[in-house]
Amino acid sequence: MKNSPSRMIVISLLTVACLLLQASAVLAFSLNDLSSSAETAKSAAEGASLLDRAKNVYTGFYDSTENLVDAQTTTMSLLNPDEGAALTSKLGNIGSGSTFTRLAKLVGFSESMDSGTTDSSLTSKLTKIITTPGSFEKAKKVYDHASTAYTSGNNSVSEAKTLYKEIKTFIASPSAKGLSETLLSGLGEYSDKILPFIIEHGPARVKTAAHIADAFKGFL
Numbered sequence: 588m589k590n591s592p593s594r595m596i597v598i599s600l601l602t603v604a605c606l607l608l609q610a611s612a613v614l615a616f617s618l619n620d621l622s623s624s625a626e627t628a629k630s631a632a633e634g635a636s637l638l639d640r641a642k643n644v645y646t647g648f649y650d651s652t653e654n655l656v657d658a659q660t661t662t663m664s665l666l667n668p669d670e671g672a673a674l675t676s677k678l679g680n681i682g683s684g685s686t687f688t689r690l691a692k693l694v695g696f697s698e699s700m701d702s703g704t705t706d707s708s709l710t711s712k713l714t715k716i717i718t719t720p721g722s723f724e725k726a727k728k729v730y731d732h733a734s735t736a737y738t739s740g741n742n743s744v745s746e747a748k749t750l751y752k753e754i755k756t757f758i759a760s761p762s763a764k765g766l767s768e769t770l771l772s773g774l775g776e777y778s779d780k781i782l783p784f785i786i787e788h789g790p791a792r793v794k795t796a797a798h799i800a801d802a803f804k805g806f807l
Contacts, residue, residue, distance in 0.1 A: 630762040634770050637754050641777035644746050645686065648785050651739035652693050655796045658732035659700040661725055662799060665716050666703065674700065687780050694788050697795070705795055709802045717806050730803040736796035744789035747782045754778040 660674050681692045706712070717726050754774050757763055763771065 626762065627765060631766055631770065634757060634763065634766055634774060637750070637757055638770065638773050638777070640746070640750055641754065641774070641782065644743050644750060644785065645690065645777070645781055647739055648743035648747070648789060649690055649693065651736045651743060651796075652690075652697055652792055654732045654739070655736035655792055655799075656693065656697050656700075658729045658736060658796070658799050659697060659704045661729045661732070662704050662709075662803075663700060665722065665725060665729075666712060670703075687776070687784070690781065690784065694784075694792065697792060698788075701791075701795055705798045709798075710805065713802060713806065723806060726803050726806040730800055730807060733796045733800035733803065737793055737800055740789060740793040740796060744785060744793060747785040747789065751778055751782040751786065754782070 663670055663674055677696065681696060682689060684692065713726070717723060755778050758771065758774060758778065
């Protein structure tokens with residue numbers, strides 16, 4: 588039985604329609620796949636940006652604490668040269684360990700000198716000591732270190748508070764699903780340990796830096 592022309596046309600149209608439906612499905616799938624890939628790339632870039640900011644906060648606070656420690660050890664050396672020398676020798680044990688461990692050691696070392704460098708009678712004690720060109724030069728260095736520690740530390744604590752909330756929100760969001768474990772682990776370390784540590788201990792370090800800077804400012 589021969590196929591009529593009209594039947595052939597119908598079959599052809601149906602075939603074309605099926606092909607179009609298949610092409611549409613493939614195109615839709617491809618577009619969805621591209622959209623998903625774009626969202627993942629966007630989320631990964633956002634996470635990487637947060638991690639870079641967290642690293643910068645850590646570096647800023649660590650550097651500010653180093654400046655504070657320099658100011659404190661020099662102050663202690665002016666007040667008691669023997670004690671100052673003993674404290675300086677302990678600095679060599681601080682630079683080892685993990686990122687968090689090094690920071691905790693440095694902050695702990697700084698805190699151990701608070702009683703000698705935040706004493707209300709510090710200015711009167713320094714008046715009797717800072718009387719020579721060499722001591723005035725040391726006084727300027729202490730002031731410079733303490734001022735730098737105050738400014739940098741204050742900025743780091745402020746950024747740490749903001750960033751802590753941003754990272755916690757990002758990790759809990761659906762956009763963080765499927766991101767690399769390395770990235771999420773890095774963000775988790777900062778939001779769970781390092782940033783809270785800076786938020787907790789930073790304000791006191793800033794306060795100590797301000798106190799030392801004020802005490803030495805009058806000798807410049």
